[in-house]
Amino acid sequence: MVEEEGFRRYVAHIILWIGIAIVAFPVYIAIVASTQDNALIANGQMSLLPGGHFFQTYYQTIFVGTTGSTREPVGNMMLNSLITALLIAVGKIAISIISAYAIVYFRFPFRMPIFWIIFITLMLPVEVRIYPTYKIVADLHMLDSYAGLSLPLIASATATLLFRQFFMTVPDELLEASRIDGAGPFRFFWDTLLPLSRTNMAALFVILFILGWNQYLWPLLITTRDDMQTIQIGIRKMITTSDALTEWPTVMATAVLAMLPPVFVVVVMQKLFVRGLVETEK
Amino acid sequence: MANVTLRSVRKTYPGGFEAIKGVDVDVGDGQFCVLVGPSGCGKSTLLRMVAGLETVTGGEIDIGGRIVNQVEPADRDIAMVFQNYALYPHMSVYNNMAYGLRNRGMAEAEIKSRVEEAARVLELSPMLERKPRQLSGGQRQRVAMGRAIVRQPKVFLFDEPLSNLDAKLRIAMRVEIRKLQRRLNTTSIYVTHDQLEAMTLADILVVMNGGQVEQVGNPLAIYEKPATTFVASFIGAPPMNLMSTRPEEIKSQLGGSASDVGILGIRPEDFVITDQTPAGGVALPLTVEAIERVGAETFVYGSREQEEQRVAATPGELPPGEIIVRIPGTEAPAIGAKIRVAAVRNKLHLFSADGRKRLEA
Numbered sequence: 001m002v003e004e005e006g007f008r009r010y011v012a013h014i015i016l017w018i019g020i021a022i023v024a025f026p027v028y029i030a031i032v033a034s035t036q037d038n039a040l041i042a043n044g045q046m047s048l049l050p051g052g053h054f055f056q057t058y059y060q061t062i063f064v065g066t067t068g069s070t071r072e073p074v075g076n077m078m079l080n081s082l083i084t085a086l087l088i089a090v091g092k093i094a095i096s097i098i099s100a101y102a103i104v105y106f107r108f109p110f111r112m113p114i115f116w117i118i119f120i121t122l123m124l125p126v127e128v129r130i131y132p133t134y135k136i137v138a139d140l141h142m143l144d145s146y147a148g149l150s151l152p153l154i155a156s157a158t159a160t161l162l163f164r165q166f167f168m169t170v171p172d173e174l175l176e177a178s179r180i181d182g183a184g185p186f187r188f189f190w191d192t193l194l195p196l197s198r199t200n201m202a203a204l205f206v207i208l209f210i211l212g213w214n215q216y217l218w219p220l221l222i223t224t225r226d227d228m229q230t231i232q233i234g235i236r237k238m239i240t241t242s243d244a245l246t247e248w249p250t251v252m253a254t255a256v257l258a259m260l261p262p263v264f265v266v267v268v269m270q271k272l273f274v275r276g277l278v279e280t281e282k
Numbered sequence: 283m284a285n286v287t288l289r290s291v292r293k294t295y296p297g298g299f300e301a302i303k304g305v306d307v308d309v310g311d312g313q314f315c316v317l318v319g320p321s322g323c324g325k326s327t328l329l330r331m332v333a334g335l336e337t338v339t340g341g342e343i344d345i346g347g348r349i350v351n352q353v354e355p356a357d358r359d360i361a362m363v364f365q366n367y368a369l370y371p372h373m374s375v376y377n378n379m380a381y382g383l384r385n386r387g388m389a390e391a392e393i394k395s396r397v398e399e400a401a402r403v404l405e406l407s408p409m410l411e412r413k414p415r416q417l418s419g420g421q422r423q424r425v426a427m428g429r430a431i432v433r434q435p436k437v438f439l440f441d442e443p444l445s446n447l448d449a450k451l452r453i454a455m456r457v458e459i460r461k462l463q464r465r466l467n468t469t470s471i472y473v474t475h476d477q478l479e480a481m482t483l484a485d486i487l488v489v490m491n492g493g494q495v496e497q498v499g500n501p502l503a504i505y506e507k508p509a510t511t512f513v514a515s516f517i518g519a520p521p522m523n524l525m526s527t528r529p530e531e532i533k534s535q536l537g538g539s540a541s542d543v544g545i546l547g548i549r550p551e552d553f554v555i556t557d558q559t560p561a562g563g564v565a566l567p568l569t570v571e572a573i574e575r576v577g578a579e580t581f582v583y584g585s586r587e588q589e590e591q592r593v594a595a596t597p598g599e600l601p602p603g604e605i606i607v608r609i610p611g612t613e614a615p616a617i618g619a620k621i622r623v624a625a626v627r628n629k630l631h632l633f634s635a636d637g638r639k640r641l642e643a
Contacts, residue, residue, distance in 0.1 A: 173364045173365075173366055174370065176333075176355075176364070176368065177364060177370075179334075179356060180334075180355045180356060180362050181356065181381050181382030181385055181429075182356035182385035182386055183356075183381070183385050191381070192370055195372040196371065196372060198372075
């Protein structure tokens, strides 16, 4: 770190503080709003200091839900989101580490074409293939199910590529030593490759969990039942009310709750995450 | 306990490149065989074929009376020490050594006793719980050795195991390896590009070049009677002086018996600075160009007066016209001085003009 002198350092700090304020202020507003009385917010008289409805609002949000368009308790939505995000993150890691293993360590017909097909799917995110994907999921009767929410999002070219790159840095001698030590392909994968990939898997898990948690378009399409909706869809439905007042404290509380799991995952896994990005354990 | 026999072993890569062009080697039970040669000569490929890591495209590999061409590496009863050690980075030293035994379904008590015995021999006992990254280069090297020892295999295979160590440690480990091999009396095949390692370790030395065996034999016998100019210049440091005998001066000195001699080789230590010409020997006038004093001995680099015909260039060979003379002590002629060096008849190595054949005078 270069030590900057006087004025320049203050300027830098001021810019950083402005940046922090831009990011943090809306979060602060959401937290404050979730503790206030709805009538005050609706009147436009919202205070910038926390109100006294914290426990009441959060109890209402988590266990009861709103009285408007979706009556589902947010606790249930969070559970749906959590299950979906976990299925997506774990599924993606499992599928891609196995396919990367196949591509890097085995010689089979059409190995490179298969690799390129996987690579090309990078250009086909859910939004592009949304109609055929919806059709398939609907035909398989997977609408309004965890399978429907997670399966179409599990195949991942990005993660496969990441593991492929990592496997290619693992010295060949390790595989050869394993062969001489009597470890077959399965044992080499389980005893050597998986432990070595631990930090990479952790880093990917953080990214993929947040990606899964923040899914909006796909759950919006395939969930119709309230008890299957994810928290992201829930917030959206709560805001749109046809004839009643939007219950802003509940909406804000939901937003705050929606932020918590990703924050939790990042904080808990940060150490592994950084190690996975910057260092390979060799 | 096993012989290793290679019978016209060949390796041709799918692209048509011939890495090994028919190699016959016979390593007796308990012998230490060293494969030596410049990089790209196929020595590592040959070792990996014995290990089963490379397929054999021709010939037979026989370990202990069993042809193993189609046998998986794990079932060949061999253990290998890799150049970069290939330790499992996430496993402790103990587990690194125990892994191969566990995969074979050995009882944990037996594994424990074998690993502890190996650790005791290799002085690794205090670090059995450490991970490889917490060890120094020399310690990692010993763990790699330990992994091979605990298996009690028929054959040890070493793929340049000392080349990642610093010079001092390399010499110490070289002695260690030799002592260990003598004690365990296990047949070993060792690959190196370092001719000093090759000379000091080998019972049988196999000098390879371009996928072929140039010469097989006892290291000293090879040193004293190299079969080709390649072997002559590869084994020995500094390398043997090779010169064409075209200048009539030399030919006449050699006498009529050597009329078909094309190349004359003289080791640096076989020269003496003298004005005499020994009977049947060779004397050369030199201009001193450089002096290297290394303490116990001094290397004198001189150039011959007449320009030389270029002799088949091989790694380690001197440029044409340059002669190295090795003299004991630190007394040396001044740079630029004109001197005469001579070698006696029985210190001369004579080769055919293409360098492929040794001629006995």
